[in-house]
Amino acid sequence: MTTLLRRLVPHLVPDDPHQMLRMRRTLMATGSGLVLTTVVITAMLAGMVEMPVPNFLLLYTLIWLGNVSFPLMISYDINLLFKDPSLTISQLIWHTLTNTISIYLVPELHTVFLMHYLLVVLFGAFRMQRKGFFIIGGVIISCYAIVMALLFWEGRYPIQLKQEILSAAVFLFMLMGVSIIGTEISSLRWALKRRNSELNIVMKQAKEQAITDDLTGLFNRRHLMDILRRQQALTVRGDYCFTLCFVDLDHFKQVNDNFGHKAGDEVLQTFSDIARNAVREVDFVARLGGEEFVLVLVRTDLNGAYHVAERLRKSMEKARLDILGGHRVTASIGIAQYRKKETIEETMHRADIAVYAAKNRGRNQIVTEDDLSSTILSSLHDDADLYTTPE
Numbered sequence: 001m002t003t004l005l006r007r008l009v010p011h012l013v014p015d016d017p018h019q020m021l022r023m024r025r026t027l028m029a030t031g032s033g034l035v036l037t038t039v040v041i042t043a044m045l046a047g048m049v050e051m052p053v054p055n056f057l058l059l060y061t062l063i064w065l066g067n068v069s070f071p072l073m074i075s076y077d078i079n080l081l082f083k084d085p086s087l088t089i090s091q092l093i094w095h096t097l098t099n100t101i102s103i104y105l106v107p108e109l110h111t112v113f114l115m116h117y118l119l120v121v122l123f124g125a126f127r128m129q130r131k132g133f134f135i136i137g138g139v140i141i142s143c144y145a146i147v148m149a150l151l152f153w154e155g156r157y158p159i160q161l162k163q164e165i166l167s168a169a170v171f172l173f174m175l176m177g178v179s180i181i182g183t184e185i186s187s188l189r190w191a192l193k194r195r196n197s198e199l200n201i202v203m204k205q206a207k208e209q210a211i212t213d214d215l216t217g218l219f220n221r222r223h224l225m226d227i228l229r230r231q232q233a234l235t236v237r238g239d240y241c242f243t244l245c246f247v248d249l250d251h252f253k254q255v256n257d258n259f260g261h262k263a264g265d266e267v268l269q270t271f272s273d274i275a276r277n278a279v280r281e282v283d284f285v286a287r288l289g290g291e292e293f294v295l296v297l298v299r300t301d302l303n304g305a306y307h308v309a310e311r312l313r314k315s316m317e318k319a320r321l322d323i324l325g326g327h328r329v330t331a332s333i334g335i336a337q338y339r340k341k342e343t344i345e346e347t348m349h350r351a352d353i354a355v356y357a358a359k360n361r362g363r364n365q366i367v368t369e370d371d372l373s374s375t376i377l378s379s380l381h382d383d384a385d386l387y388t389t390p391e
């Protein structure tokens with residue numbers, strides 16, 4: 001139906017799926033209004049309507065101005081200004097009134113129009129709750145009673161009381177039945193909607209948990225590898241670069257030994273906050289495990305990365321940690337830039353060697369891959385005790 005609508009009235013079809021749904025329902029109601037009008041016009045042509053033609057035309061022009069105002073309001077998003085953007089109650093009352101007018105114009109067909117009232121109520125199942133069904137049921141019964149009283153008063157329709165009471169009772173019974181079914185459908189819809197939003201929240205949480213480290217909230221190792229693969233693809237495709245900063249906190253074992261594991265955890269969290277603040281929004285910070293972290297700096301070369309790393313190193317050096325009685329924890333950092341055609345593991349390995357060198361040179365410092373002489377590189381290359389831990 002959506003595709004058909006897009007083809008027939010493209011400017012009327014909203015892009016937002018919620019608005020599209022409201023539009024579809026409203027057009028269904030407008031369609032049933034069209035059937036009603038056709039019945040009344042046919043009756044008019046058959047000489048069953050006593051109203052003069054100009055009055056009839058004026059009346060139906062007004063009715064159709066009302067009928068088309070609902071889809072137009074949705075099309076121009078005016079419905080969003082209301083508490084119920086589906087305009088359910090107002091549409092139901094409007095269609096109840098037009099149906100009542102039809103009874104007034106063609107009383108001989110009032111049983112047909114009574115059925116149409118039921119359709120109106122069923123339309124409410126899309127949105128209404130129990131209270132809404134009471135309201136609309138009350139409006140329908142009042143409208144029907146008023147129009148029948150009016151017809152009786154004007155003597156335009158020979159009302160046979162017993163027959164009318166019986167058919168009104170049957171109608172009331174059917175109205176109650178339809179309202180109950182409508183309420184059931186409606187509550188099922190609400191329950192489904194609630195379930196869906198709960199499910200969405202849980203799925204979002206699960207997704208987040210799968211990519212983040214519990215203690216620090218940084219990305220975990222698995223997600224880091226996904227990030228790096230995406231960065232690699234971007235670099236291979238064109239004018240793009242990225243650089244890795246491997247960070248290892250210095251003498252972290254002593255923190256745990258002297259102040260306890262809980263204090264160690266707090267230091268890791270403090271470092272994570274500092275690292276998050278040291279990088280731009282487009283960059284990534286991940287925890288490899290233990291006290292090892294990785295910064296992925298996008299569109300950044302070795303020089304740029306050095307500045308970020310220095311900012312991070314200084315911030316950590318300055319941070320006085322209350323939990324350690326004001327003691328400081330410093331960081332050693334190794335930097336390597338991704339080179340086209342190499343594997344991610346090769347870049348990580350060079351960054352790893354650079355951290356190792358930073359540790360060897362006395363800690364609390366930064367070593368880039370350019371600082372490493374080829375001899376150091378080759379001698380360290382085979383060293384088994386490197387900082388990356390296998391997955």
Ligand SMILES: Nc1nc2c(ncn2[C@@H]2O[C@H](COP(=O)(O)OP(=O)(O)OP(=O)(O)O)[C@@H](O)[C@H]2O)c(=O)[nH]1
Binds near residue numbers: 251261265
């Ligand atoms: N509190 C805490 N400690 C951790 C966690 N993960 C790893 N560690 C500890 O981190 C310490 C790492 O120690 P080492 O690898 O010897 O390194 P270091 O003491 O930092 O020494 P250098 O790296 O050489 O400066 C170990 O004591 C681990 O138990 C964690 O999640 N929380």
